[in-house]
Amino acid sequence: MNLPQPLQELIDQFESLPGIGRKSAAKLAFYLLNVPQDRLNRFSQALTDLKVKTHKCDRCFNLTENKRCSLCEDEGRDQSLLCVVEEVTDLLVIEQTRKFNGLYHVLYGRIDPLNNLGPEEILAPQLLSRLVKEGGKIKEIILATNPNMEGETTAMYLKSKLEELRTKKSLDFKISRLAYGLPMGASLEYADYGTLIQALDHRNGF
Amino acid sequence: MNLPQPLQELIDQFESLPGIGRKSAAKLAFYLLNVPQDRLNRFSQALTDLKVKTHKCDRCFNLTENKRCSLCEDEGRDQSLLCVVEEVTDLLVIEQTRKFNGLYHVLYGRIDPLNNLGPEEILAPQLLSRLVKEGGKIKEIILATNPNMEGETTAMYLKSKLEELRTKKSLDFKISRLAYGLPMGASLEYADYGTLIQALDHRNGF
Secondary structure, three states: OOOOHHHHHHHHHHHOOOOOOHHHHHHHHHHHOOOOHHHHHHHHHHHHHHHHHOEEOOOOOOEEOOOOOHHHHOOOOOOOEEEEEOOHHHHHHHHHHOOOOOEEEEOOOOOEHHHOEOHHHOOHHHHHHHHHHOOOOOOEEEEOOOOOHHHHHHHHHHHHHHHHHHHHOOOOOEEEEOOOOOOOOOOHHHOOHHHHHHHHHOOOOO | OOOOHHHHHHHHHHHOOOOOOHHHHHHHHHHHOOOOHHHHHHHHHHHHHHHHHOEEOOOOOOEEOOOOOHHHHOOOOOOOEEEEEOOHHHHHHHHHHOOOOOEEEEOOOOOEHHHOEOHHHOOHHHHHHHHHHOHHHOOEEEEOOOOOHHHHHHHHHHHHHHHHHHHHOOOOOEEEEOOOOOOOOOOHHHOOHHHHHHHHHOOOOO
8 A cells, every 4th residue: 555645755754864764764754643733834844944044153164043153252262272173063072071162163074085075175274264364363273083094184184284384374373183092981802903002102191 | 052043943853753862863953954955845845744635534544645545445455354453554564464455444542541542532433333334345344453451452342332233233244353372483482471372272273
């Protein structure tokens, strides 16, 4: 038996989302058959509004409803510290720690030569021009890309570009990156070699 | 940091669905930020259309876009066999077996005294009036409610009502229910007592 087309269409839409299979998609659509129409309308409105009303901050490219994001607008934040992340989701997770009070720059991607993603595909030029424009305010740039091949490539590329800029424009900022090592709660027995090597290389006095 | 309101609203909508937690909801919303607007619009349209364009068949209460569902409209199906199910999803799973070629009646629920659901809360009266209206065409009614307390209660209630109707209206139909026993591929060792007792009680010649 064919399902009614409107029901099938909604199932197809759910199924096209990552991590939602055919059975879950059907379960969600059947569930929604039993909710009030105004809840469907609100859900529907949220979908059409999503991209129309969500913009990128014109300074750090974080998501915002306005021209500037709430982090850039917040003058209480440390204007001398800049954290460079691959995605907005990385920014969110760092914010959740409540341990970082500086500014951000979102790259929207990583350099990934195997997938034909070069430096032009990410917002690296925007980072460099921001540093020039904002003059000497920024004193430290933390490269918080992911600890994998693509993240490392991106960090190395940015490091060389930033060092070049620092010399050319006589700017004065440090470049740092997140510490690598064993995650809290891990057991040595199950750690991968890469992580163990990092943990040995960057061992601390105790 | 607060997320932009349109993004947060969509996350909230996803999170309100069964089986979708906070993290998955955020993952889905961030994913949708990167799809073309027309895909968002189609998803949105599917949500608003869902209930507006999906109706219950005026005979068996299966879901349909029209007055009658495709199963009731199909004259090739056995008009003498009627399968009573709790939900449309049960009907779908029976259809998927391709082993049943009769008609259906969907109850939309079960009798569940602990949750204050009586016979009035399900489409039981509609089943009885359909039998009267359609006269003697139906020769067997399969009560395919779920094999649990509520399904059993519902089947017992329907059985007594159907027997009463059969006498009163001099109708001539059998009442049956699905076979209970061990599921295919099960191991005796892990079967629950209830299932084993059913399997013993309803043992077959071999």
